[in-house]
Amino acid sequence: MLSIQELRFGSGGCTTANFGDSPATLRFKPSVTGNYTFNMTGGFSHVTIYNGEYNSAQPCTNFLGSTAYNGVAVQNPIVLNLSSCNIYTAVFFDVAGTVGTLTITPPSGGATFVHNPPVNPNYSLTYAAVNTTNNTISAVSATSNFTSLLVGNYCVYALYYYSGTANPPVFFNPVTFVGQTLSSLTGNGVCYQASSNCKPITVTQICSTSVTSTADDGPGTLRRAVTCNTENTLITFNSSVTQINLTSLLNISKNMTLQGISPTIRPTINTHSTGINISTGKVLSLQNVDIRYMGVQTLSGGGTLNITGTTLAKQ
Numbered sequence: 001m002l003s004i005q006e007l008r009f010g011s012g013g014c015t016t017a018n019f020g021d022s023p024a025t026l027r028f029k030p031s032v033t034g035n036y037t038f039n040m041t042g043g044f045s046h047v048t049i050y051n052g053e054y055n056s057a058q059p060c061t062n063f064l065g066s067t068a069y070n071g072v073a074v075q076n077p078i079v080l081n082l083s084s085c086n087i088y089t090a091v092f093f094d095v096a097g098t099v100g101t102l103t104i105t106p107p108s109g110g111a112t113f114v115h116n117p118p119v120n121p122n123y124s125l126t127y128a129a130v131n132t133t134n135n136t137i138s139a140v141s142a143t144s145n146f147t148s149l150l151v152g153n154y155c156v157y158a159l160y161y162y163s164g165t166a167n168p169p170v171f172f173n174p175v176t177f178v179g180q181t182l183s184s185l186t187g188n189g190v191c192y193q194a195s196s197n198c199k200p201i202t203v204t205q206i207c208s209t210s211v212t213s214t215a216d217d218g219p220g221t222l223r224r225a226v227t228c229n230t231e232n233t234l235i236t237f238n239s240s241v242t243q244i245n246l247t248s249l250l251n252i253s254k255n256m257t258l259q260g261i262s263p264t265i266r267p268t269i270n271t272h273s274t275g276i277n278i279s280t281g282k283v284l285s286l287q288n289v290d291i292r293y294m295g296v297q298t299l300s301g302g303g304t305l306n307i308t309g310t311t312l313a314k315q
Contacts, residue, residue, distance in 0.1 A: 024092045025054055026102065028114055030082045031199075034107030039077035040067055040092065042100035046074050050089040064088070077105075113197065122164030126174045128182075129154040130198070135181050140174045151205045155198035157182070162191035211267075212238045216247045222258075222269065223250060231255050237267045237289070249274035252284045260288030268292060 030036060040047040048054075048066040055061050065080045082088060092100045104112045127144040128137045132153045139146055144156060161172055172190050182194055206219055207228035213220035222244055225235045231254045239261055249272060260266040268290040275293060278284050 023054070023056065024100075026090045026092075026114065027087055028090065028104070028112045029087055030084055030106060030110060030112055032107060032110040033082065033084045034110060035079050036082050036107065036110070036112070037077050037079050037105040038065075038067070038090070039103045039105070040100060041076070041103075046093050047100075047102055048091045048093070049080055050091065052087060052089065054089045054091050062089075068093075077103075113199075122162060123160050124163035124174075126159050126161065128157050128159050128174075128177060128194075129201070130157060130182065132200075137177050137180055137182070140177050142174075146201070146203075149201075149203045151203050153200070153202050155200050157198045158195040160193045209233055210236050210238060211241050211244075214241055214244050216245065222246075226250065226252060226254075226256065229254070229256065233257075234259060237261065239265065241267050243268045243270065245270045246272045248272050250276045251279070252276060252282060253279045255283045257285040257287060258289050263288055266290050 038047060038049060046066070046068045048068070049064045050062040051064045052062040065078055067076050067078050068074050090102055090104075092102065106112055124142075126140050126142045127146075129139045129141075129146050129149060130136065131138045132155055138152075138154060139149055140159075146154070146156065159174070159177075161174060163172075172192075177185060177190070180188070185192060205224065205228050208220060208225060209229060211220065211222045211225055215221050217223045222235070223246070225233075229235065233254070234257045236259050244267065246269065266288045270292050276284075276291070
């Protein structure tokens with residue numbers, strides 16, 4: 001026999017009584033922190049909210065609030081304060097086969113997302129960030145960590161995909177999803193189910209005038225500084241940046257200056273074979289910076305190059 005929660009109306013203490021009712025559960029996540037209104041209709045109209053999972057063997061564990069109180073009384077609606085992105089469980093108790101409707105009203109600007117993953121040991125959960133410009137998957141993460149995304153607008157979907165060993169279907173590594181659209185996954189034979197909605201995110205870049213990373217691209221790199229800064233920016237180099245290896249053409253589309261620390265402390269920029277292109281009408285000034293060309297091309301474009309304390313060399 002299953003237990004039913006009886007308590008004071010709202011979020012009072014939890015007590016139990018055994019009426020032999022059956023529970024129907026729904027897990028969900030709120031998008032913002034605030035007060036959410038719960039209104040249950042149909043049957044006994046009795047719904048209980050848990051902060052986390054519901055355990056029928058311990059029905060007061062994780063108890064948060066309920067529309068039932070004083071053993072047999074029910075009052076709708078109730079208002080409970082929820083935290084964003086936490087998992088909550090709504091449990092509807094009634095005779096088996098009874099149909100009920102739960103309406104959740106979020107605070108202004110909020111929403112609730114159903115979180116009912118299928119229970120199947122042959123399937124795994126991951127999250128996919130889809131670029132809204134070209135509808136391709138830019139990254140996947142089992143923990144929804146997308147801090148490495150480039151600047152742009154994305155929508156993050158939950159994906160349940162086949163990860164078992166039986167064949168068919170074929171095992172798929174979610175890393176291979178990157179660069180594909182959700183529809184193309186189906187065409188390529190991937191067995192998966194995507195969430196019906198997605199979480200929109202916008203990634204903006206932190207634009208620094210100081211080069212602190214020797215990587216080709218990303219925060220603190222020369223390429224990021226050249227791309228995101230405005231006209232007539234002076235870009236300097238941290239003393240720890242002694243050498244940068246570019247892996248593709250570096251476009252200079254704005255007037256700017258690259259400045260090393262001193263004539264004796266100069267960073268070296270090893271260019272890609274395609275070199276550096278200065279857009280027509282633009283001026284690139286180099287001060288205390290060494291540039292080495294790894295291929296046959298040199299500086300190109302219709303712009304102007306000003307050199308002070310700089311060495312240009314071809315390897």
